[in-house]
Amino acid sequence: MNAEFTYMMHLAGCSALGVEPLPPASIDWNRLFAYAKEQGVPVMVAQVLLGAKNIELPDKVKDYCDFLYYQFVAKEGYRRELVLDLLGVFENAHISVAVLKGYAVASVYAQPDCRISGDVDLLVAPKDEKAAIKLLEKQGFEVMQRAVASHHSEAHHQQIGVVELHNALYDSAAENLWFSGESTFAKLEENYITVGGMPSLGYTDHLIFLTLHMMKHFIGGGLSLRMLLDVGLYYFVNLCNINTDRYWAVLDKLRFTKAIRVFFSILGKYCGLSFDLEDDELMEAVLLDMERGGAFSVKDKSLGIVSAWEYSKSSIPSAEYDKIKAEKMRTYRLRRFFPTYRTLIAEYPLLKKCPLLYPFVWTWRIAAHTIKKLFGRKPSSLATAPGSNIRGELFSALGLGND
Numbered sequence: 001m002n003a004e005f006t007y008m009m010h011l012a013g014c015s016a017l018g019v020e021p022l023p024p025a026s027i028d029w030n031r032l033f034a035y036a037k038e039q040g041v042p043v044m045v046a047q048v049l050l051g052a053k054n055i056e057l058p059d060k061v062k063d064y065c066d067f068l069y070y071q072f073v074a075k076e077g078y079r080r081e082l083v084l085d086l087l088g089v090f091e092n093a094h095i096s097v098a099v100l101k102g103y104a105v106a107s108v109y110a111q112p113d114c115r116i117s118g119d120v121d122l123l124v125a126p127k128d129e130k131a132a133i134k135l136l137e138k139q140g141f142e143v144m145q146r147a148v149a150s151h152h153s154e155a156h157h158q159q160i161g162v163v164e165l166h167n168a169l170y171d172s173a174a175e176n177l178w179f180s181g182e183s184t185f186a187k188l189e190e191n192y193i194t195v196g197g198m199p200s201l202g203y204t205d206h207l208i209f210l211t212l213h214m215m216k217h218f219i220g221g222g223l224s225l226r227m228l229l230d231v232g233l234y235y236f237v238n239l240c241n242i243n244t245d246r247y248w249a250v251l252d253k254l255r256f257t258k259a260i261r262v263f264f265s266i267l268g269k270y271c272g273l274s275f276d277l278e279d280d281e282l283m284e285a286v287l288l289d290m291e292r293g294g295a296f297s298v299k300d301k302s303l304g305i306v307s308a309w310e311y312s313k314s315s316i317p318s319a320e321y322d323k324i325k326a327e328k329m330r331t332y333r334l335r336r337f338f339p340t341y342r343t344l345i346a347e348y349p350l351l352k353k354c355p356l357l358y359p360f361v362w363t364w365r366i367a368a369h370t371i372k373k374l375f376g377r378k379p380s381s382l383a384t385a386p387g388s389n390i391r392g393e394l395f396s397a398l399g400l401g402n403d
Helices: 003-017 029-038 042-051 059-092 102-106 126-138 172-179 203-220 225-237 244-254 257-270 280-293 301-315 318-337 341-347 355-375 388-397
Strands: 097-100 120-124 142-144 152-157 161-166 193-195 198-200
Touching (some): 003 029, 003 042, 003 225, 003 257, 042 059, 059 126, 059 198, 097 102, 102 198, 102 225, 120 126, 126 152, 126 161, 172 203, 203 244, 203 257, 225 257, 280 388, 341 355
Parallel strands (some): 097 198, 120 161
Antiparallel strands (some): 097 120, 152 161
């Protein structure tokens, strides 16, 4: 792990906690901000640098920090007000929703508006899902209703951006793998609470969700610093309201306890949170994994695919594994052959001007994909992807999967 990655973590931690950062040694600022972007914390880093009294920034770096901070924070504040209005519409329609992640977590940060949300996640009971979709459409959203195997619909608004409407906390594969198919709402034990004016899950329910959401991405895509900070800060700030016995019992059952303690140790050592330090060697291995793959494995998608399948294979009986894998493949093929209109527009922008070309583009896409599969260069096995063995060894060291 290099100096830029280490200092980026320090700056993000200082922003999250609202404390003064230490001055850097020799730093490549371009490299540092590239890491910050990959880890989902560029605005936090910009904010703390602009407010630092003991750091003399080069003019270009200061200008870039100004750009990030003032542009994104202003947009985030405006969007937050629009989301509050939308939640009021849901309340008036007697449709109960809970905000997941994002704005429901931002309040634990010293500078909430610097915790930028990519989208807005809302949880709604299955019985209210259709009414919620109709409400979103009346509010000007273009709703792409969820596929059969998915647990959320995606709604797009010109000003708010993307709203994901969830009818469950986890997809069916995760619920089968972790909870033997038990439904989302059967696992919630607390009443909803209000956080920053927004309805949210109870403290322990939300912490469990945030943790498992992070673990899902760590296993299947890659861990980001923002995810780590979300979970660690939420635990740290709300500790007096959290049922810690229940929380750690869930993690023990899923064999995630060791991994979470190592993750919390990273926040203690590099970001300034008050967590006990665990295995230094494992901490460094996790950090190298974060640096190598980036959040959601943006630098190498194959690593996340391999590790997700290997984790599933080691955690459940082979028959159940084969069933889940077959279901995933069916979903993939359905999405390839029956893409949403928005997917086609992203691939073929001409459809915006000429929507009548939709059937021709759809036919061409299927034909091109089929030709590529039949006559294109065969990809190497994912099992031989560079770095896949390293991730497998890391998972084993963290106690993930069965022995």
